[in-house]
Amino acid sequence: xxGQLAHIGAGLxxxxxxxxxxxxxxxxxxxxxxxxxxPSAAASQTATLFIGIAFAEALGIFSFLVALLxxxxx
Amino acid sequence: xxxxKSGLVFKPMDQFVVxxxxxxxxxxxxxxxxxxxxxxxxVVAVVAMMVLGTRRRAIVPSRGQSVAELAYGFIYKMVxxxxxxxxxxxxxxxxxxxxxxxxxxxLGLLPMSxxxxxxxxxxxxxxxxxxxxxxxxxxVKNGTAFLGLFWVTSAPLALRPVLAIIELISYFVxxxxxxIRLAGNLMAGHAVVKVFAGFAAIAAVSPISVVAITxxxxxxxxxxxxxxxxxxxxxxVYLKDALHPSH
Numbered sequence: 001x002x003g004q005l006a007h008i009g010a011g012l013x014x015x016x017x018x019x020x021x022x023x024x025x026x027x028x029x030x031x032x033x034x035x036x037x038x039p040s041a042a043a044s045q046t047a048t049l050f051i052g053i054a055f056a057e058a059l060g061i062f063s064f065l066v067a068l069l070x071x072x073x074x
Numbered sequence: 075x076x077x078x079k080s081g082l083v084f085k086p087m088d089q090f091v092v093x094x095x096x097x098x099x100x101x102x103x104x105x106x107x108x109x110x111x112x113x114x115x116x117v118v119a120v121v122a123m124m125v126l127g128t129r130r131r132a133i134v135p136s137r138g139q140s141v142a143e144l145a146y147g148f149i150y151k152m153v154x155x156x157x158x159x160x161x162x163x164x165x166x167x168x169x170x171x172x173x174x175x176x177x178x179x180x181l182g183l184l185p186m187s188x189x190x191x192x193x194x195x196x197x198x199x200x201x202x203x204x205x206x207x208x209x210x211x212x213x214v215k216n217g218t219a220f221l222g223l224f225w226v227t228s229a230p231l232a233l234r235p236v237l238a239i240i241e242l243i244s245y246f247v248x249x250x251x252x253x254i255r256l257a258g259n260l261m262a263g264h265a266v267v268k269v270f271a272g273f274a275a276i277a278a279v280s281p282i283s284v285v286a287i288t289x290x291x292x293x294x295x296x297x298x299x300x301x302x303x304x305x306x307x308x309x310x311v312y313l314k315d316a317l318h319p320s321h
Contacts, residue, residue, distance in 0.1 A: 047156060047307055054304040058251045061258035068261075072087065 006070045013067035020060020027052040086268035090192055090261060108188045109196065116178040116190065124173065145173065149306065156310035157317065164313055167207070171200065172306040179260060179298035183291065191301075192260040194253065201253035204309050212316035223319040252308060259301050263294045 031049045035042035095106045127142035135143060149169045153161055175191060182189025190196050212220040224241040226234060267290050273283040 047152070050300065050304055051307060051311065054255060054308065055251075057259070058255045061255055061262070062251075064258055064262055065254060068087075 010067040010070040013063045013070060016063025016066070017060045020057055020063070023056035023059070024053050027056050086265040086272070089188070089264060089268060092193070109190050109193055112181060112188045112190045113178065113196070116174055116181055119181065120173045120177050123177075152307060153310055153313075156307055157313040161310070161313050161317055164211075168306055168309055168313075171204070171309060172302055175200070175256065175305055176299060176302035179302055180295075182260065182264065183294060183298060189260050189264055192257055192264060194257045197253040197257040198249070200256075200305075201249040204252065204312060205249040208309075208312045208316045211313070212319060215317060216319055220316070220319050223315060227320075248312065252305065256301050256305050259297055263290070263297055266290055267294065 027049065031042075031045065031052075035045075092101060092107050092109050094101055095108055095111050098105075101107055123138065124142050124145075127136075127138035130136070130139065132139060146169070149172050150162075150165060153165045153168050157164070178191045178196075179189070181187055182191065212223070216222075224238045224245070226237045226241065229237055267287055270283050270286045270290060274280045274287070276283075
C-alpha cells in the first residue's frame with residue numbers, strides 16, 4: 001500500500017514539471033516579444049535569457065528529483 | 075519499473091548504475107568504475123581537442139583548430155561580459171569547467187556510453203568546488219565587506235533582516251540547484267530516450283518510437299550544450315557576486 005502511495009506521490013510531483021514548463025515558456029516568450037520589438041538589443045540579452053530559463057527550469061528538475069526519490073528511494 | 079502484462083520491459087534508470095569496470099561488485103573509493111572511465115575519457119578528449127588542435131597554430135586554422143579557438147573565445151567573452159574584466163584571472167578555471175562538462179555531456183550521447191554528468195556525485199563535487207572558490211575569493215577580496223551581499227542597503231531598514239535571511243538561504247541553496255540542474259537535466263533526457271526505446275518493442279508504434287528517439291536525441295544534443303553553458307554562466311554570475319558584492 002505504501003509503495004502504491006509513493007507512486008501516486010511521484011505522479012503528483014510530476015505536475016511540478018508542467019509548472020516549470022509554463023515558467024520556461026513565459027521567460028522565452030517574453031524574451032521573444034521583447035526581441036521582436038527591439039532586435040538590436042536582443043543579442044546582448046541572450047545570457048540573461050539562459051540564466052532565467054535555468055532558474056525556472058531548476059524548480060521543475062527539483063520536482064522530477066522528488067518523483068525519482070519517491071519511485072526508487074522510498 | 076516492473077514487467078507489465080504485454081511483456082514490455084521499461085528499465086530507463088539502469089543506464090545510470092555505477093559498475094566496476096574490471097569485474098566484481100564492490101565499489102570502493104579507488105575502484106575504476108564506468109564513471110571514472112568516462113570522466114577520464116572526457117579529459118583525454120578535451121586535451122586532444124584543445125592541445126593537439128591548437129598545436130600547429132596555423133594562420134588559416136584547420137577545422138580542429140577553429141573549434142578550439144571558438145570555444146576559447148566564447149568562454150573568454152562570457153567571463154569578461156558576465157563576471158567583469160577583473161574576473162579574467164579565473165578564466166582557466168571556468169574554461170576547464172565548461173570543457174569538461176560539455177565533453178562529458180556529448181560523450182554521454184554516444185550509444186552504449188555512460189553519462190558521467192548525470193551522476194549527482196559528479197555534479198555536486200563540481201558545484202561545491204565553485205561554491206567554495208567563490209566564498210573564499212569573496213572573503214579574500216573584500217574581507218567582511220563580502221557580507222554586504224546579504225545586507226541589502228537599498229532596501230528599507232526594517233526589511234533588511236528579513237532580506238538577509240532570504241539572501242542567506244538562497245546563497246546556501248546555490249550549490250544544490252547548481253548541481254541538481256545539470257544532473258537532473260541529463261538524467262531526465264536520457265531516461266526519456268530509454269522510455270521511447272522501450273516502446274520500440276511494440277511493432278505498431280515502433281516507427282513512431284524511432285522517430286521520437288531521433289527527435290529526443292536532437293533535443294538532447296541541444297540540452298547537453300545549453301546545460302554546460304548554463305553551469306558556466308552561473309559560475310560567472312557567482313564570481314561577479316564574489317568580486318563585487320554590492321547590489
